[in-house]
Each structure stands twice: as structure tokens, then as C-alpha cells.
Amino acid sequence: MSSTRRPASQSRAARTRIQEGQPYPLGATWDGLGVNFALFSAHATKVELCLFDDAGEQEIERIELPEYTDEIWHGYLPDARPGTIYGYRVHGPYEPKAGHRFNPNKLLIDPYAKGLVGSITWNPALFGYKMETGDDLTFDERDSAPYTRRSRVIDPAFTWGRHQKPLVPWDKTIVYEAHVKGMTKLDPRVPEKLRGTYAGLGTRDVLDYIKSLGVTSVELLPVHSFVQDDYLQEKGLVNYWGYNTISFFTPARRYAAVPDFAFSEFKEMVSRFHGAGLEVILDVVYNHTAEGNEKGPTLSFKGVDNASYYRLLPNEPRYYINDTGTGNTFNLSHPRVLQLVTDSLRYWAQEMQVDGFRFDLATILGREPYGFDEGGGFLDTCRQDPVLNNVKLIAEPWDCGPGGYQVGGFPPGWAEWNDRFRDDVRAYWKGDGGLLPDLAARIAGSADKFNKRGRKPWASVNFLTAHDGFTLHDTVSYNDKHNDANGEGNRDGHSHNLSYNYGVEGPTDDPEIRAVRLRQMRNMLATLFLSRGTPMLLAGDEFARTQNGNNNAYCQDNAVSWLDWDAIGDEER
Structure with missing residues (x-):
């Protein structure tokens, strides 16, 4: 240019x-x-x-x-x-x-x-x-x-017609975590030019399939405009998940069939979801931005007012507080930064008509200079806001800062990802001993974590798998992660997966191993859906999708991450 x-x-x-x-x-x-x-x-x-x-x-x-x-x-x-x-x-x-x-x-x-x-x-x-x-x-x-x-500059005009939000009660909610592109990129039911797009996700066949699963709410990985990391591009990879936001009000053009119309295409997708009785929940990243640390680029906030938008070391403001592990931390203690985040949330809830939000590294949002505070500015703002008080708010209740693990620590009105459910259920079915009391607590709604201040069992979002980690199939097929395709020498990704391969690492033709793997997947899914709380299903787990042992496929914008619809009916690979 x-x-x-x-x-x-x-x-x-x-x-x-x-x-x-x-x-x-x-x-x-x-x-x-x-x-x-x-x-x-x-x-x-x-x-x-x-x-x-x-x-x-x-x-x-x-x-x-x-x-x-x-x-x-x-x-x-x-x-x-x-x-x-x-x-x-x-x-x-x-x-x-x-x-x-x-x-x-x-x-x-x-x-x-x-x-x-x-x-x-x-x-x-x-x-x-x-x-x-x-x-x-x-x-x-x-x-x-x-x-x-x-x-x-945009004209926000859009005709919603007889559109109405589904307003699914929390105690009836079943979440389905999906990626806009990965959900339909290989789906033969979607017209080829629409695959991997908002428009493709909103097609009738896709919506009918999602409805057939019995889920009520689709949680989409980040759709805010984000930046492709230069170090990934140098390796021929891309940021697939999208946790690298640069603009909190704009839908990512890369997921639009016609990029210049991403704004209206996203709205039409939401309208079609609502017409099918499905909610749309967005995974949002307000804890950091794509500008990195002091060695990062100047794209927006850093050049507008670095000292206001970011948390800086009090005695050395040249450097950034890095509670996110990404180089910088957004400063929600500043009133104008808090305003930007809440303005963004209200915009998506009102103008774009989404039904809720899942907050990446949400402990950051409740962190004040002295540490996490369930009465912190952002969390108090959400509780009293007439718009945000009426949408679903889901916290990922941890970050890598001091005191960052806060499962059960968020205030009333919030639901939280419950990794204790994931770990205890996986470990029990893997065969680890002494876990019956813990399993009972998870099945009963994790009252040890959430039964306070009038919080209900739905506050525990129970999950076995999510975008980050093994798929359900890989949890019963691999003892170890296999992330070599990420170009980091298999050093990335979590090593404590509570997984078991039942005798063979990866695919096998042994009928006994295949049978036990299938049985264990069914056991865990039954536990998930029969437990008290809000169940969350990872897209593709319903038909045993595999990532070939990759438990950190954040940079795999390819068949590793895309749902393989041809695999439906293949009981075990």
C-alpha cells in the first residue's frame, strides 16, 4: 500500500x-x-x-x-x-x-x-x-x-425482522464449544464458498445438526478481529484459535464469505441461530492485546495511550506486568479502559444480539493492583449493569499471575469453567485410586466450590475437554502429547493430561483396545451429562474427533483442527 x-x-x-x-x-x-x-x-x-x-x-x-x-x-x-x-x-x-x-x-x-x-x-x-x-x-x-x-466508519442498520433471543434458562443450558471455521470447513452439506464462514455456520443443515445433539448454546472461539503472529507466519503456521485480539468491536473479516460485509454476515448468522432456538456465546479476550510487551508493535492502544491502557511495573513503567503470559495485561483498573471493555460487551449484546460471553483468563478482569477481588471494578460493573446482568457470563477462572487460580471465587451471577470436574472425572475413569469422594462431589455439582452466596449448581460449567487440550478420543488414545507439528519441539502444551492409551499409543486395529476406548468415552460423556451443573461439549467429541495427539492445536488451521465429517460413523480409528 x-x-x-x-x-x-x-x-x-x-x-x-x-x-x-x-x-x-x-x-x-x-x-x-x-x-x-x-x-x-x-x-x-x-x-x-x-x-x-x-x-x-x-x-x-x-x-x-x-x-x-x-x-x-x-x-x-x-x-x-x-x-x-x-x-x-x-x-x-x-x-x-x-x-x-x-x-x-x-x-x-x-x-x-x-x-x-x-x-x-x-x-x-x-x-x-x-x-x-x-x-x-x-x-x-x-x-x-x-x-x-x-x-x-459503518452504518449499523440491520433488519432483524421478527427476531427474538432464545433466553435459555441457566438450569436448562447445554454448551457446545466450536470454532467458526473449523466447524464447517470440511462439511459437505455446506456450499463450498460458504465453508468456514459465519454464513456457512448459519446454514440450515448445520443448525439442524447442532439442534439434533440436544445442546442449547453454541460457544464460539474468538471472533473479534485478531492479529496473525509474525513468529508463526515465519514457520508457515497461523494463529487458528484467535486469542490475539486487536479490535474489540469488529467481527473478524477472515470468517466472512464476503469480508467487507463481515458485520452484517455475523448478524445474519446470529439471527439464524436464534431462529433455530440456539444461543450464541462468544469467547472474548479482554485480558491482553496483540501488541505484546515493550518489544512488540505499535498498532493501536500502545500508541494511543500506553500508560493508561496497560498495567505497567510500578517502579519501572518501561516494562509490562505479564499476568497473562502474552507480554502485556490490559489495565481494567483505569476507568476509561473499563469503559471500553464494558462498552464492547454491551455492543455485542445489544447491536450484535449475542447471548453471552466466555471470558478468557477471567481472573485478570477481577484483578486490581493488589490482587484478585471478587468485588473488583469490572466484576461489580457487570453485576449492576442492566444489559450485562441479563446475558450469560462465563469465567475461565485462572491466569498465570499470583493468586491466579480462582475456581469458585467469582461473584453471584457468574458461571465458571470447572477444571476440577475435568480432572477428577478423567482420573477416575482412567483408574486412579481414592477418587470416589471427589467424583461424588463433581457429580453433585461441586458444592465444595460453588455452594455459597446463593450460587446454584449451574455456576459450575462441567467439561471433559475444550479447545485447549486433548479431544475426548485422544484422552483415551494417547499417554503423551504429540505437538511436533507446532514447531516447538513438543515443548508446548500441557503434559498432565490424565489420559491413557490402553496399550497402544495412538491408532490401533486391536479390537479389544478399540472397544475399551469407545466404552470409556461413553462412560465419561454419561458422567458429564448426568452430573449437576452446566455441561459443555467440545465440537466433534460426539463422533470421536481426533487431533492425532496434539493437545495445543492453536496454530493448526488445517485438518488437525477442522471437524472431519467423514469420520461420523467410524466408531474408533
């Missing part, structure tokens, strides 16, 4: 007068006459709105936002319309030792963008410092615009 600027006489912005606009709502808001632009940055000295041509390739104008109100930079463009492509350049101190990483040479994604265009091409210009030196105290003057994504 070229970022060459056109002469002012040719620019759209030259034909308009920037007006002061309003500081609220944040983001780019079309009001039928023009677009209001509003960006939070507490430490910036100037903000430039950059407009691009209709192809999103050429920067045609930079306009300084004229007003600054309550730490919000804002302006109004009467001639801007839905489809306008834009980005920000934010001026301020580049002082990493003080926590500030402003660099106006870097084009930034609007944190409140509702649409994105283009893609990220890894290049040293994406970094705020001179990447070649490896020293983040240096300052890089290269323009990142040719290599990064642009934001786009």
Missing part, C-alpha cells in the same frame, strides 16, 4: 470544515449527516485524524482534532459517511521509561472501530522503536501506514 498524500486540492477533507463535535460516544459515529470522531488519550499532546481513499490505500488528508474535553479528543466531519476509511496519528512524549510510547509515524487503529479494512504485513515500520537495534528506547521514524490496518 502507498501512504503518499494527495495535494490538498484533491482531498475530500479540504472541501469540509472540521467542527468541534462531541466527546461522546467514543469512536466514529455516523448520525445521518456526518461523522463524529472521539478518541480517549490522557497523555497525548495532539491527535490527527487520517483519511484514506475509498480503496484504503492512499492517505489523502490529515486533520487535527480541534477539541479536548475530559481527556477525549474529538471533532465532527459533516462530509464523512459510512465507508469512510481512517486512522489516527497520536502525538506525545516518547519516553518508555515513563511509560509513554507515542509515535505519530505509526498509524493507529481506533480502539472503538466498528469496521476494519486491509491486513497487517509484518515490517519493522510497525514498531515504535528501531526494531533492528533491539532497543525499545530508540525512536523509529518510518511510516507504518503501508503495513497496518485501517478503521472504517
